[in-house]
Amino acid sequence: MVDPQIAIDPYLETARETGMGILYVLETHVHADHLSGCRDLGSVTGAVIGIHESAPVVFPAQLLADGDSLEMGNVHVKVIHTPGHSPDSVCFLVTDKSRGPEAWFVLTGDTLFVGDAGRPDLHGRETARKLAGELYDSLFHKLMRLPDDIEVYPSHFGGSACGRSLSGKPHSTIGFERRYNVALKPRSREEFISFMLSDLPAQPPEFETNRQKNLGLVPVPI
Numbered sequence: 323m324v325d326p327q328i329a330i331d332p333y334l335e336t337a338r339e340t341g342m343g344i345l346y347v348l349e350t351h352v353h354a355d356h357l358s359g360c361r362d363l364g365s366v367t368g369a370v371i372g373i374h375e376s377a378p379v380v381f382p383a384q385l386l387a388d389g390d391s392l393e394m395g396n397v398h399v400k401v402i403h404t405p406g407h408s409p410d411s412v413c414f415l416v417t418d419k420s421r422g423p424e425a426w427f428v429l430t431g432d433t434l435f436v437g438d439a440g441r442p443d444l445h446g447r448e449t450a451r452k453l454a455g456e457l458y459d460s461l462f463h464k465l466m467r468l469p470d471d472i473e474v475y476p477s478h479f480g481g482s483a484c485g486r487s488l489s490g491k492p493h494s495t496i497g498f499e500r501r502y503n504v505a506l507k508p509r510s511r512e513e514f515i516s517f518m519l520s521d522l523p524a525q526p527p528e529f530e531t532n533r534q535k536n537l538g539l540v541p542v543p544i
């Protein structure tokens with residue numbers, strides 16, 4: 323399970339209906355826009371919670387690093403550290419070994435959306451420029467090195483405050499985004515930083531407290 327919402331019953335139901343076990347609960351980053359169900363889902367199922375090692379969480383978790391591999395039966399997940407939207411953002415490159423030895427799709431969290439990239443300003447004005455530069459490196463030096471036919475599944479589509487011009491289409495491919503995503507047009511690193519810091523919507527006021535709760539620093543009322 324990746325990026326669970328706080329209401330975990332639908333995930334438990336799906337696992338029951340399909341006869342599947344939940345072995346890992348993975349977070350693509352410390353979320354600001356919603357409360358995470360990772361700790362609840364972890365304690366109910368016994369699954370390992372996985373989050374990037376730079377996330378200052380105060381609950382037990384497997385701390386993930388760039389290049390780590392997670393094995394789940396026929397499924398192999400490779401961790402790609404893609405800082406930018408947040409310092410702890412990761413993408414998960416997934417291979418289903420029952421289909422073939424090559425990666426099939428990538429879960430891009432809030433790093434790469436369909437139509438745009440994740441906003442780099444949610445950690446404050448001072449770090450926004452640095453994170454926008456890191457986002458450039460993550461997109462152009464990591465994700466855009468994947469083959470065109472890899473499917474892209476982001477954590478949000480149109481309507482989310484984690485980005486600007488997100489498409490209503492929930493998934494895409496690396497090749498289509500390479501050609502038509504506004505954030506992936508050929509630009510210098512400096513031009514990219516300016517582009518990513520322009521026309522950003524206001525940060526909803528609950529974002530910072532959501533992040534504190536998702537780190538385990540502030541209790542979540544039941």
Ligand SMILES: [Fe+2]
Nearest residue numbers: 353354432484
């Ligand atoms: Fe986010």
